[in-house]
Amino acid sequence: MSRDTRALLARALERRAPLRQDGRTTAFRWVNGAGDGVPGLTLDLFGDVGVLSTYDERDPAPVADAAMELLPLRAIYGKARPREAGTLRGEERAARAPALPLRGQPVEAVEVLEQGLRFRIRPGEGLAVGLYLDMREARGWVRAHARGRTLLNCFAYTGAFSVAARAGGAARAVDAELSRRSLTWAEENAALNDQSPPAADRLAGDVFDWLRRLARKGVRFDAVVLDPPGFARGKARTFSASRDWPALVAEAAPLVAPGGWLLAACNVAALPARRLEAALADGVRRAGRTAEEVARPDASPVDFPAPRGEEPPLKVRVVQLGVLTSGR
Numbered sequence: 302m303s304r305d306t307r308a309l310l311a312r313a314l315e316r317r318a319p320l321r322q323d324g325r326t327t328a329f330r331w332v333n334g335a336g337d338g339v340p341g342l343t344l345d346l347f348g349d350v351g352v353l354s355t356y357d358e359r360d361p362a363p364v365a366d367a368a369m370e371l372l373p374l375r376a377i378y379g380k381a382r383p384r385e386a387g388t389l390r391g392e393e394r395a396a397r398a399p400a401l402p403l404r405g406q407p408v409e410a411v412e413v414l415e416q417g418l419r420f421r422i423r424p425g426e427g428l429a430v431g432l433y434l435d436m437r438e439a440r441g442w443v444r445a446h447a448r449g450r451t452l453l454n455c456f457a458y459t460g461a462f463s464v465a466a467r468a469g470g471a472a473r474a475v476d477a478e479l480s481r482r483s484l485t486w487a488e489e490n491a492a493l494n495d496q497s498p499p500a501a502d503r504l505a506g507d508v509f510d511w512l513r514r515l516a517r518k519g520v521r522f523d524a525v526v527l528d529p530p531g532f533a534r535g536k537a538r539t540f541s542a543s544r545d546w547p548a549l550v551a552e553a554a555p556l557v558a559p560g561g562w563l564l565a566a567c568n569v570a571a572l573p574a575r576r577l578e579a580a581l582a583d584g585v586r587r588a589g590r591t592a593e594e595v596a597r598p599d600a601s602p603v604d605f606p607a608p609r610g611e612e613p614p615l616k617v618r619v620v621q622l623g624v625l626t627s628g629r
Contacts, residue, residue: 460487550584
């Protein structure tokens with residue numbers, strides 16, 4: 302094991318001291334690639350389990366060994382990340398995310414805290430283990446602004462935004478998600494936080510289909526969360542973040558009640574913030590709405606530092622939508 306590797310991990314861990322000392326949060330990013338001097342690699346901590354992701358052909362073993370020496374971890378799992386996970390087929394996806402850990406003993410599931418809320422992590426489940434840590438600030442923003450509101454959580458995955466909204470006093474939080482497995486997981490997360498949303502608040506199927514169906518029924522929400530993958534393949538169409546944000550916003554905006562807000566999140570580095578903002582504005586115009594930006598709850602610089610002079614890959618924009626214009 303390289304002394305330099307151990308020293309880099311130790312310095313990164315020290316930078317996370319505010320999170321480590323916060324007993325209400327036990328999941329955070331230990332190493333954020335080039336931002337911590339380790340390009341092409343990230344290391345996430347979920348309680349006493351690590352998830353080490355590589356984005357090149359390097360051997361992850363030295364980093365795994367250093368991490369196990371610095372902290373008493375039960376296991377470290379390895380993920381070989383592709384450029385576009387949504388394009389992978391089953392066998393290739395499984396090969397990139399082995400069910401057994403790189404180091405330590407297998408851990409089927411571990412429960413973690415995020416700002417006092419509980420979430421179930423399955424480190425050997427695949428490339429995605431149950432919670433995207435860079436969205437912690439965005440979930441906190443939703444929680445702080447959810448009281449009395451109704452929320453539609455699109456591309457809900459394991460329902461973390463809805464859990465946060467209900468914890469903040471939301472009147473209702475609805476998850477729309479293609480994967481029934483993920484919706485079952487979302488139900489587990491809700492139960493971990495003593496929440497019992499009705500089955501009607503879990504919408505299984507293509508999100509674009511649900512947006513159109515809800516619009517036809519005249520359903521409105523006080524808030525809509527859009528956190529799509531960079532690339533996704535549905536039954537009748539594909540979604541590419543670099544191409545399809547305007548169309549997505551145009552279909553989601555009609556579901557937002559006047560004065561309500563839409564949260565848009567994009568973690569595609571190839572789509573810079575200015576292009577995302579232009580795409581959001583285009584989609585709002587297509588829907589015949591007005592919009593005013595009210596927040597940017599991006600990833601925390603404590604555990605998601607960006608290299609000096611570079612834009613962070615995650616962009617989160619919250620816009621408040623006005624009434625329909627007369628031309629719509």
